[in-house]
Amino acid sequence: MSETAVQTKEVTPQVSGASKAADALEARLGALSLPAGGFTAGARAEALARLRDMGLPGPRDEYWRYTDPRAFNTARPAPLAIEENAPDSPLFADIDKLTLVFVDGEFDAEASDDLSLDGIVIDTLAQADAAGDHWARDLYGVLEASGQSPVKRPFAALNTVAARDGVLIHVTGKPSKPVHVIHRRADEAADVNWHHVVRVETGAELTLLETGMVGARSNGVLEADLAKGAKLHHITSKRAGHQTVGLSHIFARVEAEAQLKAFALSVNGTVMRHEGVIDIVGDDAVAHIAAAALGDGNVGRFHHDDTVFITHAAERCESRQVFKKVLKNGAEGVFQGKILVKPGAQKTDGYQISQALLLDEASQFLAKPELEIYADDVKCSHGSTTGAIDETALFYLRSRGVPYERAIVFLVLSFLADALEEIEDEVLREQINDRLEAWLTRRAKQ
Amino acid sequence: MLKIDNLHVKLEEEDKQILKGLSLEVPAGEVHAIMGPNGSGKSTLSYVLSGRDGYEVTEGGATLEGEDLLDMDPEERAAAGLFLAFQYPVEIPGVGNMTFLRTAVNAQRKARGEEELSSGEFLKLVRAKAKDLQIDAEMLKRPVNVGFSGGEKKRNEILQMAMLEPRMCIMDETDSGLDVDAMRLVSDGVNALRDAGRSFLVITHYQRLLNHIKPDVVHIMSNGRIVKSGGPELALQVEEEGYGDLLAEAG
């Protein structure tokens, strides 16, 4: 079977292949209604040129070897049955926060809070883009563009071209509460591109939460610019339907003494990929990026990919990547993580760990950790492990009367603990932990 | 209470026989000690009784108050009243000691058809028992056994035992790694639990624990069997003479 397929490919002339790919891109673009853009118009035009130059990825692209890009290349997503949208994500429901609701990627002012809050100015992309010039002009598509090298990220460029809405947050102080973006879905064939821009000024701080249900196909970009001593915590837990395919990207520039902490929880989703591109450009800065993904191949295909690129371009900076995946019933996990230490980035402390807990032999994890170091006085380490449930710990729990399924839940939570540790706020961490526990308990019996 | 009859156990994965016809009976309310050289199969016995995977019973059996133990899952044995204090308690990062303990207590109560403890009731109980064992609140909050010293781990085992109120307690070298003070705390904890309806099987290498926890019967185990049983004086004899003469005499 597979041999026949290869032969078919070989007789296809190269030229036709290339033009087919270009056609596919034009079809992909044609299926979206592309905004002309106001202050973003220039950025969108440049991104379109960039995208046409790069083309859509194919399985031969170095960073698309383990994840099949086809679901993201098709003109339209496969529609999905919209189950009930939870009226409000129970996650973070009971904490004080400022909420913005996006339905299929478009801001829903009715369902959202008033956007004024001390220390912070919040706009939404579609409105701001219609209104004229904006501070976000210096960042929209800019961090994405600089993140295109050395690794191409065509879907991020596509997002800059196509994004209809998103949140633009200018943080000048220390707002009293987090900003919470909630996604909802309405159209069963929604092909959503949202694009957030966050600028945290010197000494300012923001916690940004992002939860909710994403549509049939989603592609998100967050561009985050952290000035000297700024702090940004980004915590996401997006729920995907079992047929959903989705991409998300964080492009961050971290200046001196600033701190970026990003954590993402994902459950379900057919093909999901999260890319993190972090440039540490000022001395004594800290960037942590962590994620926990849980997949059960029994409820549909599950393929989850974390692709991270951290560049150290300054001295005495610390980066940490903690990526954990729990896979069962034929679920697949991918981790591609790189630490690049540029010449002169002395005293860099770079740490990377990727781990998979396979709950059965049908599931698999592929990891590609990379270090590229051009400075001599640095401390960098990376590790990757794939393992099963620890039988001794399982027996210990059961010997105390903890039933088998409950014991597995405990051990999975235990496995995920150091990723969750990256959530500094104890209340938020507890809520994520409870969400996880509920999901695990629900799925334990299958 | 506990009756072990001609128990033969081999490793599941290897052709290695570890228990070779072990028989033993611990009546209700009694404390029995098992002593024996390293490698004689003491830990294996405790694991087989509590249901760890990896062992195969080839002959014989074991019952707890007449119920066939070997047929049950580990959690069923626990709910039936069996408890094993581990020689090497297991660290479980990310799972709070209190959460774990409350889950265990309530799972057992549920399995027995009893009402579960509310978090208030549980807290009150655990605080009182922890205090007796000089386990501070900070330790209770930490993940299970993570960052605990050897002595703290063993005290935590006894705390679990006190909370779960088993009828049959097996203690596997609970004294190893304990200093004099910790030994006293652990022994006091165990002695406080002694009553007519509860039995103990205390596995130890040394006689000194038995100065604190006075056994009714001492068994000497070697090469997968009980080779001699007697009163507390047997432990003293081991302490003075070592196992050499005893084992030679037993053949």
Ligand SMILES: Nc1ncnc2c1ncn2[C@@H]1O[C@H](COP(=O)(O)OP(=O)(O)O)[C@@H](O)[C@H]1O
């Ligand atoms: N899982 C195992 N794999 C291999 N050998 C084992 C295993 N469990 C026990 N043994 C062997 O069985 C014998 C008895 O071990 P153990 O029960 O730990 O003795 P004790 O607790 O009396 O020191 C030893 O020779 C030990 O090496």
Ligand SMILES: [Mg+2]
């Ligand atoms: Mg032993």
